[in-house]
Amino acid sequence: MSSSSLKSTSSLSKSESGTGRWASSDEYEYECYGSSTVDEEKARLDGGYIDTSATRRPMWRLLAFMAPHKLLLVLAAASSVLNKILDLAPPILVKWVVDTLEGSPPDWLVTLSGEPGAVHPGKGQWHLPLAIGLLTIAIFFFESLFQFLYELLFKLLAQKTQHEARMGSYAALLQREMRFFERHRTGDLLSLLNNDINQLERFLNTGLNEILQFGVVLAFSGAILFYVSWELTLIGLTPIPVILAGSFLFQALIQPRYKVLRAKVGELAARLENNISGIAVTKAFTAEAFEFDRVDTVSSEYRDANFRAIRVAAAYIPVIRMSIAVGFAAVLTCGTYWVINDEKGLSIGDLVMFSMLIQRLLWPITRLGATIDEFLRARASARRVFTLLDQAPEIRDPENPKLFPAPAKSHLRGKRKAKRKAKAKSSSAAAPLLTSPHAQGAITFEDVWFSYAESGSPAILRGLTCRLAAGETVGIAGLTGAGKSTLAKLVLRMYDVNEGVVCIDGVDVRSLPLDVLRANIALVSQDTYLFHGTIRENIAYGLTKRKYLSSRVEAAAREAELHDFITSLPDGYETLIGERGVRLSGGQRQRLSIARALLKDAPILILDEATSAVDTETELSIQRNLRKLTAGKTALVIAHRLSTIRHADRILVLHEGVVAEEDTHDNLIAAGGTYARLWNIQIGELFDSSSSSSS
Numbered sequence: 001m002s003s004s005s006l007k008s009t010s011s012l013s014k015s016e017s018g019t020g021r022w023a024s025s026d027e028y029e030y031e032c033y034g035s036s037t038v039d040e041e042k043a044r045l046d047g048g049y050i051d052t053s054a055t056r057r058p059m060w061r062l063l064a065f066m067a068p069h070k071l072l073l074v075l076a077a078a079s080s081v082l083n084k085i086l087d088l089a090p091p092i093l094v095k096w097v098v099d100t101l102e103g104s105p106p107d108w109l110v111t112l113s114g115e116p117g118a119v120h121p122g123k124g125q126w127h128l129p130l131a132i133g134l135l136t137i138a139i140f141f142f143e144s145l146f147q148f149l150y151e152l153l154f155k156l157l158a159q160k161t162q163h164e165a166r167m168g169s170y171a172a173l174l175q176r177e178m179r180f181f182e183r184h185r186t187g188d189l190l191s192l193l194n195n196d197i198n199q200l201e202r203f204l205n206t207g208l209n210e211i212l213q214f215g216v217v218l219a220f221s222g223a224i225l226f227y228v229s230w231e232l233t234l235i236g237l238t239p240i241p242v243i244l245a246g247s248f249l250f251q252a253l254i255q256p257r258y259k260v261l262r263a264k265v266g267e268l269a270a271r272l273e274n275n276i277s278g279i280a281v282t283k284a285f286t287a288e289a290f291e292f293d294r295v296d297t298v299s300s301e302y303r304d305a306n307f308r309a310i311r312v313a314a315a316y317i318p319v320i321r322m323s324i325a326v327g328f329a330a331v332l333t334c335g336t337y338w339v340i341n342d343e344k345g346l347s348i349g350d351l352v353m354f355s356m357l358i359q360r361l362l363w364p365i366t367r368l369g370a371t372i373d374e375f376l377r378a379r380a381s382a383r384r385v386f387t388l389l390d391q392a393p394e395i396r397d398p399e400n401p402k403l404f405p406a407p408a409k410s411h412l413r414g415k416r417k418a419k420r421k422a423k424a425k426s427s428s429a430a431a432p433l434l435t436s437p438h439a440q441g442a443i444t445f446e447d448v449w450f451s452y453a454e455s456g457s458p459a460i461l462r463g464l465t466c467r468l469a470a471g472e473t474v475g476i477a478g479l480t481g482a483g484k485s486t487l488a489k490l491v492l493r494m495y496d497v498n499e500g501v502v503c504i505d506g507v508d509v510r511s512l513p514l515d516v517l518r519a520n521i522a523l524v525s526q527d528t529y530l531f532h533g534t535i536r537e538n539i540a541y542g543l544t545k546r547k548y549l550s551s552r553v554e555a556a557a558r559e560a561e562l563h564d565f566i567t568s569l570p571d572g573y574e575t576l577i578g579e580r581g582v583r584l585s586g587g588q589r590q591r592l593s594i595a596r597a598l599l600k601d602a603p604i605l606i607l608d609e610a611t612s613a614v615d616t617e618t619e620l621s622i623q624r625n626l627r628k629l630t631a632g633k634t635a636l637v638i639a640h641r642l643s644t645i646r647h648a649d650r651i652l653v654l655h656e657g658v659v660a661e662e663d664t665h666d667n668l669i670a671a672g673g674t675y676a677r678l679w680n681i682q683i684g685e686l687f688d689s690s691s692s693s694s695s
């Protein structure tokens, strides 16, 4: 997906800037836990979950989110309303039949027949049965038609919305900076993309329609009932305050339980995802029982959280049913009494219609609990989705992006050259035109301070300054944890510096569009990550078939010393490598990721421990090829094994957050500093290991 399409998808949300606070701040979320204290529970759930406390009115937001499908929503709602109105017609039809049989037909039937006697029941009279029959068929036909329409349209709307919400959330995730992923659990994010979005879909499939139809029933049958007998209506509606009070109580009790439930779903998903990914470690440490217990604990907590919610939900419906039954019984009792005693102007037809309509009004109220239940679940899910959509990425494209300086074109001749020169001169005497999306590759770190934590922890880089000329190959050495990989991450703008500046070709990386910046850098990182798919797809990662040539994929594999291995496989380049490349060895995975970087052919190549897992022979071969691999590129080669970088143009030694030494391998050895000490240790290790193997 291109960055522009990402922008357009995520812009569906009304993006505001994020709050930057994480889970555990929501007291409400944890207050219903009985077995542990709020503080214990908060500590357990601390970190890794989306904090939704700043997101307001999520269901209105959902409605606004569906604005592009306004017409669909209106048509679905109109069909639903018409269906429900027609559904109220049969009791009225029955009343007309009874009234006619009683000798007082409705006015319209009299008008239709021309004279009252024509509709008086008598042997051989077909007017009434035929009119009622035809009307019934017509009503049921349209009722069914509208049912078909609203079901189809609401489901269509649900499908469109869930797809857009999922893609919008995923686009928002793709744009988030590395820190976001470090602070959030993968399982929780997966749960948002799956469970929460599915919850919204479920609500739009059925819940929204139920709420709408309930409103229609309440308005229409309520009006008819009041018209017929306000006394009987009041008797019939007596359970409603009880039902409403029950619903509010239900809402107050169930809402915090659902919040915990959602957090538990995320926690369980995170635990399972983590465990399945780390299955090899679990087996190697025979920690199956340990992991089983850990999952058992989280799954039990999920079950218990569900029980707490179910207990409340299950009690709600029987309580409501009983209060409805009392109201219904009171209607039948009083109504029958009034008809027998000819009071309140109530006919038999009225009473029959009344008892049918009051049922149509009251029974849907028993569903109110389930509908509110679905609504609240959807609201909790919508809140999480909109929280994600609202938070602006910390690392994003600049508002006034710049590009790289255009390379000087010495081949421009004659008039064209003179014209360009004059134009450049008039615009600015010194500043080059920043018009090129392609970098030359000069990298500068100017007095860079950087710390991973937002505050409190010591800085990893403390005023680091260094310059890499375009086309230069620079080795980076230093003790473990010195900040070597951090340099690479800052060039790629995975993080922003706290102070100072990182420039490429003199342009601050924060001024460049992210896709332009990253398109100019090829990275082979310490942790090779391969995707499920074929070897070819992994080498050409991110490129569509139209964009790469098979011959270039194979050339890249050759340069990475992988081609012979690939062709020895029965399926060659089409071999499936399994999830994360599990069917390849560590060294093969590393070589594949080198090939992937070489195919990208970017002006800047970063090799971060790129050969740490390959055998010595392959490493020697890659080293011999290093000049070829890095020809015409700026290469930043990070290595523990100093032999990997000894032929670099220059070597920088990081120590205590700054460049402590900087020179060629030979000069650094001669200087006898940190580098020389590290080199001697490695040579010594080499010597020790070779002498012990020979003895």
Ligand SMILES: Nc1ncnc2c1ncn2[C@@H]1O[C@H](COP(=O)(O)OP(=O)(O)OP(=O)(O)O)[C@@H](O)[C@H]1O
Residues within 6 Å of the ligand: 182, 452, 453, 460, 478, 479, 480, 481, 482, 483, 484, 485, 486, 487, 526, 640
């Ligand atoms: N995402 C992160 N969040 C917090 N601290 C981090 C993060 N990544 C690295 N660090 C810390 O920053 C320091 C520098 O890490 P970095 O990976 O740059 O070191 P390095 O020199 O590449 O180490 P090595 O040679 O072991 O790969 C380390 O102390 C590490 O613990």
